[in-house]
Amino acid sequence: MPLLQALLVFGGGTVGVITLITLLVLAPSVARGPGHRHTADRWSEPLWFGGPTGALDSGESSERKQLETSGSRCMQTEPVGGGGAGARW
Amino acid sequence: MAPVPVGEAFTVDQARGIERARADAGRTSGLGVHVYVGVAGADPRATARQLHASLPDHASAVLVLVDPPGRALEIVTGAEARRFLDDAACSLVALSMQTAFAAGDLAGGLVHGLHQLGDHAHHPESMHTLNP
Numbered sequence: 001m002p003l004l005q006a007l008l009v010f011g012g013g014t015v016g017v018i019t020l021i022t023l024l025v026l027a028p029s030v031a032r033g034p035g036h037r038h039t040a041d042r043w044s045e046p047l048w049f050g051g052p053t054g055a056l057d058s059g060e061s062s063e064r065k066q067l068e069t070s071g072s073r074c075m076q077t078e079p080v081g082g083g084g085a086g087a088r089w
Numbered sequence: 090m091a092p093v094p095v096g097e098a099f100t101v102d103q104a105r106g107i108e109r110a111r112a113d114a115g116r117t118s119g120l121g122v123h124v125y126v127g128v129a130g131a132d133p134r135a136t137a138r139q140l141h142a143s144l145p146d147h148a149s150a151v152l153v154l155v156d157p158p159g160r161a162l163e164i165v166t167g168a169e170a171r172r173f174l175d176d177a178a179c180s181l182v183a184l185s186m187q188t189a190f191a192a193g194d195l196a197g198g199l200v201h202g203l204h205q206l207g208d209h210a211h212h213p214e215s216m217h218t219l220n221p
Binding site: 042043046052084086 | 184190
């Protein structure tokens with residue numbers, strides 16, 4: 001068997017299998033298009049469960065802006081004697 | 090019923106699970122339980138306090154704030170709510186949620202934490218004190 005023919009038979013088959021597996025792995029993500037947005041963008045709209053309006057809502061940005069602009073005043077309205085805890089991860 | 094707008098943060102099933110856990114915690118504890126998931130700025134504790142103060146029933150309310158990008162969790166209790174849910178209990182719940190969040194399970198951590206909040210704040214009615 002000539003050298004060129006041997007390379008095509010053995011090398012070509014191997015490369016073909018590798019290419020096929022790569023395509024099968026990448027195809028689903030390519031078909032989905034661009035992935036999730038950046039983490040910070042995903043949470044740009046706050047999400048309330050049982051919020052001030054009493055409903056599950058993802059469009060509280062106007063209220064949040066209002067809270068942010070009157071921050072110092074809101075801080076003073078915190079009920080005396082409240083508590084809680086916090087954590088970071 | 091209109092579909093729940095959950096954006097890209099949670100799947101519909103996850104959002105329903107969180108809402109159910111929140112309602113269960115409120116029913117078990119008799120307190121108003123509220124959950125806020127979003128960016129909380131440079132001082133998450135201050136933001137959580139502001140949001141808690143904006144709640145109509147803030148004295149008997151518990152607010153759970155989760156800031157996923159900032160990796161911050163805050164639990165704020167009102168003066169009345171603190172009688173049934175003290176800071177030590179809040180710390181335990183926060184620790185539990187923190188562990189789940191660190192593992193990447195945001196929805197599961199919230200659901201489990203809310204159930205724990207309800208259990209810790211559970212205050213069964215004392216029947217023998219009703220009749221002197």
